[in-house]
Amino acid sequence: MKKLPIEKIDMFFQILSKEYPIYLPVDNKSKVAEFTKYEDGKEWSEQLNTVRSAKDFFFPQVENMMRFETDGKKIEVYDMYEEKEDFIIFGVRACDVRSFSILDSVYLAEPVDSFYKNRRDHGIVISMACTRPNTTCFCENFSIDPTNPEGDVTAWRTNEAVYFQANNDKGEKVLSKVARLLVEDSNEKVQEQKKKTKEILNRLPFHNLDLSYFKEENTMEIFQSKLWETMSESCLGCGTCTFVCPTCQCYDIREYNTGNGIERFRCWDSCMYSDFTKMAHGNPRKSQVERFRQRFMHKLVYAPTNNFGVYGCVGCGRCVEKCPVSMNIIKVIKTLEEK
Amino acid sequence: MQEIMKSRAKELLADGTVARVLGWKKGEFDYDCTPGVFASEKEIDEKLIYNSLCQSNLSKYLIEESRKEGKVAVFLKPCDTYSFNQLLKEHRLHRDHIYVIGVACEDKIDIDTIKAKGIEGILTISCENEEVKIQTLYGEEVLAKKEAMNDRCLTCKSKKHMVYDELIGEEGEVLDSNRFDMVEKIERMTSEERFAFWQGELSRCIRCNACRNVCPACSCETCVFDNPESGVENKAAANSFEENMFHIIRAFHVAGRCTDCGECSRVCPQNIPLHLINRKIIKDINEFYGEYQAGADEMLPPLNEFKKSDVEPDVVYMRGDESK
Numbered sequence: 019m020k021k022l023p024i025e026k027i028d029m030f031f032q033i034l035s036k037e038y039p040i041y042l043p044v045d046n047k048s049k050v051a052e053f054t055k056y057e058d059g060k061e062w063s064e065q066l067n068t069v070r071s072a073k074d075f076f077f078p079q080v081e082n083m084m085r086f087e088t089d090g091k092k093i094e095v096y097d098m099y100e101e102k103e104d105f106i107i108f109g110v111r112a113c114d115v116r117s118f119s120i121l122d123s124v125y126l127a128e129p130v131d132s133f134y135k136n137r138r139d140h141g142i143v144i145s146m147a148c149t150r151p152n153t154t155c156f157c158e159n160f161s162i163d164p165t166n167p168e169g170d171v172t173a174w175r176t177n178e179a180v181y182f183q184a185n186n187d188k189g190e191k192v193l194s195k196v197a198r199l200l201v202e203d204s205n206e207k208v209q210e211q212k213k214k215t216k217e218i219l220n221r222l223p224f225h226n227l228d229l230s231y232f233k234e235e236n237t238m239e240i241f242q243s244k245l246w247e248t249m250s251e252s253c254l255g256c257g258t259c260t261f262v263c264p265t266c267q268c269y270d271i272r273e274y275n276t277g278n279g280i281e282r283f284r285c286w287d288s289c290m291y292s293d294f295t296k297m298a299h300g301n302p303r304k305s306q307v308e309r310f311r312q313r314f315m316h317k318l319v320y321a322p323t324n325n326f327g328v329y330g331c332v333g334c335g336r337c338v339e340k341c342p343v344s345m346n347i348i349k350v351i352k353t354l355e356e357k
Numbered sequence: 358m359q360e361i362m363k364s365r366a367k368e369l370l371a372d373g374t375v376a377r378v379l380g381w382k383k384g385e386f387d388y389d390c391t392p393g394v395f396a397s398e399k400e401i402d403e404k405l406i407y408n409s410l411c412q413s414n415l416s417k418y419l420i421e422e423s424r425k426e427g428k429v430a431v432f433l434k435p436c437d438t439y440s441f442n443q444l445l446k447e448h449r450l451h452r453d454h455i456y457v458i459g460v461a462c463e464d465k466i467d468i469d470t471i472k473a474k475g476i477e478g479i480l481t482i483s484c485e486n487e488e489v490k491i492q493t494l495y496g497e498e499v500l501a502k503k504e505a506m507n508d509r510c511l512t513c514k515s516k517k518h519m520v521y522d523e524l525i526g527e528e529g530e531v532l533d534s535n536r537f538d539m540v541e542k543i544e545r546m547t548s549e550e551r552f553a554f555w556q557g558e559l560s561r562c563i564r565c566n567a568c569r570n571v572c573p574a575c576s577c578e579t580c581v582f583d584n585p586e587s588g589v590e591n592k593a594a595a596n597s598f599e600e601n602m603f604h605i606i607r608a609f610h611v612a613g614r615c616t617d618c619g620e621c622s623r624v625c626p627q628n629i630p631l632h633l634i635n636r637k638i639i640k641d642i643n644e645f646y647g648e649y650q651a652g653a654d655e656m657l658p659p660l661n662e663f664k665k666s667d668v669e670p671d672v673v674y675m676r677g678d679e680s681k
Contacts, residue, residue, distance in 0.1 A: 046561070047557065048473075048561075048627075048628040048629075049473050049628075050561075050627065050628055052561075064475075066477065069626055069627065070563065079564075079593055080593045150477055150478065150495065151478070151494075152477060152478050153478050153479055153480055153493075218478075218494055221494060223386075223480070224385075248394070251392075251393065251394055251418075252382075252391045252392040252393060252418075254567065254570035254571055255566075255570055256565050256566045256567040256569075256570040256571070256624075257564070257565040257566055257567075258565040258567045258624075258626050260565075261563045261564075261565045261626075262565075262626055270592055272591070272592065283593075285592050285593030286592070287592055291566075291583065291592070292579070292583055293583050293584075293585065293590070293592075296585065338389075340626040342567045342570075342571050342620075342623075342624035343391050343392055343413060344384050344389035344390060344391050345391050346389075349384070349385065352385075
């Protein structure tokens with residue numbers, strides 16, 4: 019295990035930023051942590067997590083795919099695909115790292131999404147173990163260990179230092195660039211910190227959710243439950259839960275008239291929206307009850323059914339914190355499970 | 358207060374005055390109540406709450422609720438009654454299907470404001486007198502109540518209900534608030550500074566539409582931005598112009614109708630102070646056409662009528678340009 023004394027963290031970012039663009043959580047003016055490109059003066063946020071998840075790096079909110087330009091009767095078509103350069107995302111929490119593999123199961127399955135793959139191939143993830151989990155965290159229910167995040171490099175923070183461990187060749191290569199700052203150390207301090215964090219994790223209110231009801235054989239029973247009506251009555255039909263969610267992966271492809279051409283872009287979409295998957299015959303889910311049900315059926319039932327038991331949720335708690343009316347997946351799980 | 362509300366709600370259900378009650382439903386914590394409809398005394402006993410963290414404005418839910426069969430009772434805080442009146446004026450509610458119970462508001466505290474103080478892992482919050490006690494995973498924190506309040510409550514415009522069928526708690530007064538202070542501060546910026554300020558704020562927008570969907574003044578059945586037929590439908594901003602356009606168009610559409618309830622800023626996941634855009638327009642309306650408060654009375658909104666004494670457009674135009 020490699021140790022970096024905490025006072026050298028800025029040097030660590032400086033050296034790496036000469037080799038790669040490096041993004042890390044930084045507090046913005048309104049004290050919201052957001053992934054920001056490192057440059058002199060940027061400080062690594064002390065907050066547990068960013069409001070926007072790290073999925074933005076691989077699946078950005080808006081992405082241009084094609085451009086058409088017209089000149090009289092001529093039309094020119096431009097492919098917007100460009101090979102990305104390698105980049106580092108630093109400080110990704112265990113929940114967000116796991117979300118990448120959930121996105122992979124969609125975007126890297128045949129037919130492979132070349133735009134997503136391009137970003138994924140060039141992204142290097144340095145994850146950061148949690149030390150101060152929040153009461154809205156519930157990642158452990160999805161077999162995620164927040165003290166041992168996945169990623170190309172795993173990092174642990176203690177009061178005095180940051181410890182690193184490379185998990186693959188990509189990770190080894192990154193650590194070799196900053197080798198002169200790092201010293202070999204035992205994992206004793208990291209184990210101590212993990213123990214402290216685990217004690218806190220055991221006190222989290224959603225530490226032990228009962229998810230056993232959410233499985234394939236109960237699909238129809240859950241789908242037909244009368245409880246969706248009362249659960250969805252407060253839902254505003256906004257997209258906050260969807261857009262802060264690290265695993266929500268739906269998009270729309272739209273066109274923008276530039277005056278002398280068309281930009282074809284894709285953008286995040288939300289199953290909570292009235293015009294989601296609107297087709298020639300209209301909208302397949304006409305009421306908010308149906309839309310609300312779709313989102314939670316997808317996360318809790320369809321996802322594990324089609325994806326070897328993996329739920330479409332990583333327990334990051336963003337939706338729990340951000341829903342304008344505090345209606346969230348925890349309440350849905352508990353309400354349905356109690357029946 | 359909560360207990361009186363519960364027993365009144367149960368009485369109204371029992372004697373058949375109403376078929377349903379719209380109120381705040383207990384959540385997993387003290388600070389995550391959800392607007393909800395209660396149809397039985399049992400539900401009211403178990404889940405109805407009212408405390409200093411019940412912030413949601415329930416008036417907009419009445420658009421749907423008042424169209425259902427039977428009467429609905431609703432709890433409205435003073436600021437919510439302005440939204441209620443405004444919705445009535447716009448013929449969006451069936452008044453004869455609604456029984457309004459005004460409830461006094463002792464100033465709300467705001468979970469996001471508390472979190473922004475760096476307080477993490479919040480388990481319980483209790484507010485007594487002027488003190489907020491917060492139990493967290495990492496120990497106890499105490500804040501003065503004012504430190505735990507958001508801007509809309511710190512600059513509260515009224516503790517008086519504009520409408521009710523019955524009232525629980527003490528009636529307050531319309532307050533002499535300092536709600537335009539921040540607007541004045543922004544007005545004093547140069548146009549470049551002001552542009553940079555709003556660009557900085559609005560560039561964080563993720564177009565989740567929470568501000569629009571929570572807004573009682575945004576009651577169109579299909580918003581122009583959701584309507585593929587409109588030609589301006591957009592789910593994400595294609596460029597920085599579109600980013601601003603959504604919020605500017607929304608502000609103009611609710612101009613003269615926004616009651617300044619502040620729900621837009623409360624629900625914004627990116628902490629954009631959207632209410633300041635609406636307040637600027639309210640302040641301008643006051644200055645150009647005389648004091649007007651949407652939702653306060655039956656007065657015709659100044660933007661809905663023409664008078665010869667109305668301000669000339671060039672006066673408005675000149676004001677925005679400090680070089681003239």
